[in-house]
Amino acid sequence: MLRERIQASGYTFFEKLKSIDYLLILLILFISAISVFAIYSTEGGKLSFYTKNHIVRLSVFFSLFIVLSFVRVSTWYKNAYLFYLLGLILLLLVLFFGISASGATRWINLYFINLQPSELMKVAIIICFARYYHRIQSSDIQSFKFLLQPLILLIIPCYLVLQQPDLGTSILIAGSGIAIIWLAGTNIKYFIYSGLLLLVSLPFAISVLKPYQKSRILTFFNPDRDPLGAGYQIIQSKIAIGSGGFFGKGFLKGTQSYLEFLPEKHTDFIFTLFSEEFGFLGSIILILLYILLIYRIINVGLVSRSFFAKLYCFGFATAIFLYVFVNIAMVLGLLPIVGAPLPIMSYGGSSLLSIMLGLSIVMSCKIYSQDQISAY
Amino acid sequence: MLNRGRNIEKGRVITRRMFVLAAAKILLFTGISSRLYNLQISDREKYEILSDKNRIREWKTPPQRGIIVDNFNKVLASNDRVFQLHLILDEINDFDLTIFKIKNLIGLDKFQVKKLYKKKERLKPWDTLVVSDNLTWEQFSKINLYLHELEGAKPVLSTSRFYPYANNLVHIVGYVGDASPKDLEKPEIKENFVPGLKVGKYGIENSQEKMLIGNYGIKRYEVNASGKRISQIDYIKERQGSKVNLTIDIEIQKYAQELLKGKAGSICAMDIYTGEVVAMASSPTYDPNKFTHGINQKDWQEIRNNPLKPLINKSIAGLYSPGSTFKPLVALAALEYGILNPNKSIRCKGHKHPYELYGVKYHCWKKEGHGYMRLRNAIKQSCDIYFYEMARLLGVDKLSIIAKRYGLGTNVLGDLYNDEKNGLVPDTKWKRRALEESWYLGETVINGIGQGYIQTTPLQLCLMTSQIANGGYKIKPHIIKDENINYKDVINKIKLNQSNFPLHERNYLDDINVEYYQRMYHKKSNINFILDAMFGSTNEQYGTSFKSRYDDPKYQFAGKTGTSQVRRITDLDRELDLDTDQIEYKKRDHALYIAFAPYKNPRYAISVIVEHGGSGSKAAAPLASKLIKKIIDRHKLREQFNNGNTSLA
Incomplete structure (x- = not known):
């Protein structure tokens, strides 16, 4: 039956196989493998709960990625708003039925998985905007209407996520959305104006922040303000990375992590652990892998014919970049500590699911790169 | 066509903007990489130290x-x-x-x-x-x-x-x-x-x-x-x-301490050749174990308020007038300087006709007087009158040279004990410097019987006795075993020196420093005279410590009693002539005794002080006698042990 559908779509199965971006798959597998070792190390070299879970999730979501890659790109296009709407509904559900952990309500219980809808929203906003801008003519793009609509589409999920509270994800969603608004060709002056506006309103914005968020930001500027409290994570993370040196302390020998000095080492601070054990060399290689990944995604966008595919790929590439950058800059003490996982590396089902989902759409763009999508 | 053109334009915009973004990404990645370089390569050492500080305690x-x-x-x-x-x-x-x-x-x-x-x-x-x-x-x-x-x-x-x-x-x-x-x-x-x-x-x-x-x-x-x-x-x-x-023999120490039980005072015993302190007892005493975990208030008050002052180490921190125990040294000085012929006889006429100098009267301790005395007899019976006259002839400065040489006036054990006293051997210079007064001849006279300014510790008296008993050789007193001293060598050195009697260039009558184990005397015969006189004091009738003697030559010792006044004796006191136990404790005389044993081939010197014990012959000499026996009994054991010789030779 599958075969019939493929034929019907004008691509033979072999054509599809041929157009798969194997390098991208290889990169994903490679980073996944690294992540398994890293998570394994967080458990002190024992094949325990986190490692097992991570392996299971990687296998499941990677399979999902492969399967979803063959979904036609037009199908994604058609269902883009639906996807966004689903994300919004889930975010609202979090608001009412969410599960709390460490002071934040971010998850809903789906019985087989505790889903974090904000992570799905990260992809949903990209696909939604890609569709939105797909059909807008470049001449219309500067009009007030087309400026306001996406802003509303963006602000609603950002606000909902901020309420959880989850500043990090909210910023990442906003960042991805703004990236597509930029890519679509919105006049540069809007960005400059809103940038200035943001700067001016920053003091007011800070006053709205939760006390712990404020303290995080203050601590970011001066970690020694409270070395055992809010500054602890930044200080310990920097110590771990710095003490890794060029070659690192060696696999399973990261003292900062196995002696529990590193907080949240299997999620947000996984890079710190990796960097402590594999040093400057390992870190640069990992960053290069991410650059390569981003490059491959951009490449898919470049070879795609449809604007939807282009916008999506460039947008998703930017999103991946943002996740990686924010996470690493954060653990290096360059940005305040806001919850932001490192794609694929960090332990966490929802994040992994959304990344794999996002990548499968990229792969779908690649396989069906010659598809023209009519605006309907 | 128009639509298509617009589309191409839109595609261009998207691609262009993508490249702008890509450029920004590269820039930011570069930023991250340089930060990594900073942390992991430039500042690596700093963070390594911090990491070790974290994990290592x-x-x-x-x-x-x-x-x-x-x-x-x-x-x-x-x-x-x-x-x-x-x-x-x-x-x-x-x-x-x-x-x-x-x-x-x-x-x-x-x-x-x-x-x-x-x-x-x-x-x-x-x-x-x-x-x-x-x-x-x-x-x-x-x-x-x-x-x-x-x-x-x-x-x-x-x-x-x-x-x-x-x-x-x-x-x-x-x-x-x-x-x-x-x-x-x-x-x-x-x-x-x-x-x-x-x-x-x-x-x-x-x-x-x-x-x-x-x-x-x-x-x-x-x-x-x-x-x-x-x-x-x-x-x-x-x-x-x-x-x-330590050089202490705990058995002797224990016995010495036992002899002093109930009294305040000190007993010191020393090897006259090696300078090893064999015992150094001070009484009363206290339990050091109480201090280990902090002494409680009650015990502390008890120790502190004890009128016999257990906290004072009387052997080295107790200062006493040597009294008559100083007389052998005064006699030695007089002989060495040739001040008087030992055969010169002086008459002691008792309290009715005391020694007089510039109108001041100086009494002998013996009420009825000793009669005509020569030097040997004056030492033996401890006649004060003889020594008044001899001191007057000798002068305090010459006496102080000899007194200092034989171990008085400086602390004995160096910096081992922070409370050890130097004592005082007065001379004219000292008085002018310390008291800004000139010396009176009367002070010389009472100095001759070990009263006045002179102050000694019991250990100093023991050292003085040792250095006379060993034939007049300087020894190195110590209480911690000194690996550098070869005891056999030291003994041979002193004994050979004695027999060979080498001629020395130096004038022993000057104020000179003498090296360890070198002679300190000017004429050997003078030393021998003193030793013989001390023998008489203990072993001949009318000798002051005759009652404490041993006839067995193994234990036979020679000594000199001393009774030092703690206050001025008035004419009333002389008239009353009370027994020791009739006098208030604080006013009683200190009893002193110095001795060396065995008399033939001596090896140990001993000094005993019983505070407010009364007369030296009654309170101090018997203690010395008992301890000497103990010391000599243990001598063989000590010799064997120190020579690493287990066979009984």
Whole structure:
């Protein structure tokens, strides 16, 4: 039956196989493998709960990625708003039925998985905007209407996520959305104006922040303000990375992590652990892998014919970049500590699911790169 | 077509903007990479140190104190196992709660709790508070049982000082106690200190701190973020302090201490050739073990308020007028300077006709007088009149040269004891400098019978006796075994010197420094005269210590009694002529005795002082007699042991 559908779509199965971006798959597998070792190390070299879970999730979501890659790109296009709407509904559900952990309500219980809808929203906003801008003519793009609509589409999920509270994800969603608004060709002056506006309103914005968020930001500027409290994570993370040196302390020998000095080492601070054990060399290689990944995604966008595919790929590439950058800059003490996982590396089902989902759409763009999508 | 053109334009915009974004991404990645470079390569060392500081924590382990042994290797100060409870202050969040829990566990009273709070105030927040340094086993096991509930509590298995001969040695060995801030300034303590470590407070324990304290060990542990020890990385073992070997013979010491029981005073005994102090008793005494864990108020008051002053080490810190025990030295000086012919006879006419000088009367101790006396008899019967005249002829400056040479006026044991006194040998220069007065001849006269300004410690008298008894040779007195001294050599050196009688260029009548084991006399015959006179004093009828003599040549000794006044004797006193026990204790004379034994081939010198004991012949000489027997009985054992010779020769 599958075969019939493929034929019907004008691509033979072999054509599809041929157009798969194997390098991208290889990169994903490679980073996944690294992540398994890293998570394994967080458990002190024992094949325990986190490692097992991570392996299971990687296998499941990677399979999902492969399967979803063959979904036609037009199908994604058609269902883009639906996807966004689903994300919004889930975010609202979090608001009412969410599960709390460490002071934040971010998850809903789906019985087989505790889903974090904000992570799905990260992809949903990209696909939604890609569709939105797909059909807008470049001449219309500067009009007030087309400026306001996406802003509303963006602000609603950002606000909902901020309420959880989850500043990090909210910023990442906003960042991805703004990236597509930029890519679509919105006049540069809007960005400059809103940038200035943001700067001016920053003091007011800070006053709205939760006390712990404020303290995080203050601590970011001066970690020694409270070395055992809010500054602890930044200080310990920097110590771990710095003490890794060029070659690192060696696999399973990261003292900062196995002696529990590193907080949240299997999620947000996984890079710190990796960097402590594999040093400057390992870190640069990992960053290069991410650059390569981003490059491959951009490449898919470049070879795609449809604007939807282009916008999506460039947008998703930017999103991946943002996740990686924010996470690493954060653990290096360059940005305040806001919850932001490192794609694929960090332990966490929802994040992994959304990344794999996002990548499968990229792969779908690649396989069906010659598809023209009519605006309907 | 138009639509298509627009589309191409839109595609271009998207691609262009993508490239702008890509450029920004590359820029930001470069930023991250340079930050990584900064942390991991430029500042690597700094972070490595910080990381090690995080994960490695050191614990210092206290060293065992070196033991102190006597001449026969008998342990005089040892280390006992004790159980202690320490609190690591920076691991405690709620100090009050922790103290409350501990209080209930080991049963501290209000006073002790208060003391702990006071103690804590003086400590820095990262210091260790020693809650108790001597827990019972029951308390210790209770603490261990509830350890998980006690923040920062650390049960410690430690050792503490124990003195098996407690009261018998405290003045020699001293005791240990908690280190005071002043103690911690001493480099040897500062370098090796570990919280809870006891340091020497007095005596050998104090002066030999460098030897005894040892080096602490270091246990390095890898700890996790909550401070739990994960693994031991390193253990530098602590090193026990070195053994300190004393020259004391504990059996003799014990006996000397026993002889002084109930009295205030001192007994010193010394090897006249080697200078080894064999016994140095001071009475009354106290138990040093009470100080180890902090003495309680009641015991402390008892020691402090005792009128016989147990805290004073009378052998070296007690100053006494030597009285008649000074006479052999005065006679020696007079002979050496050729002041008078020993056959010169002077008449002692008793209290009715005392010695007179510039209108001041000087009495002999004997009411009815000694009659005509020659020098030997004057020493033997201790006639004061003879010595008044002889001192007058001699002059104080010449006397002081000889007195200083034979060991008076400077401390004997160097810096071993911080309370050892120098004593005082007066001369005209001294008086002018210290009192800004000129010397009166009357002062010389009473100096001749060991009264007046002159002050000596019992150990100095013992040294003086030794150096006369060994034939007039300077020896090196010591109480810690000196590996550098070859005893056989020393004895041979002195004895050979005696027999060969070498001619020396130097004039022994000048104020000169004499090297160890070199002669100090001018004419050998003078020394021999004094020794013979002392023999008479003990072993011939009318000798002052005739009653304490031994006829057995093995124990036969020669000595000189002394009775030193603690106040001026008035004419009324002379008239009353009360017995010692009729006089108020504080006003009684000190009883002194010096002796050497055996008379033929002497080996030991002894000095005895009984404070307010009355006359030397009644109160001091009998003690000396008893101790001399003990010393001579143990001489063979000592010789064998010191020569490493186990066969009975």
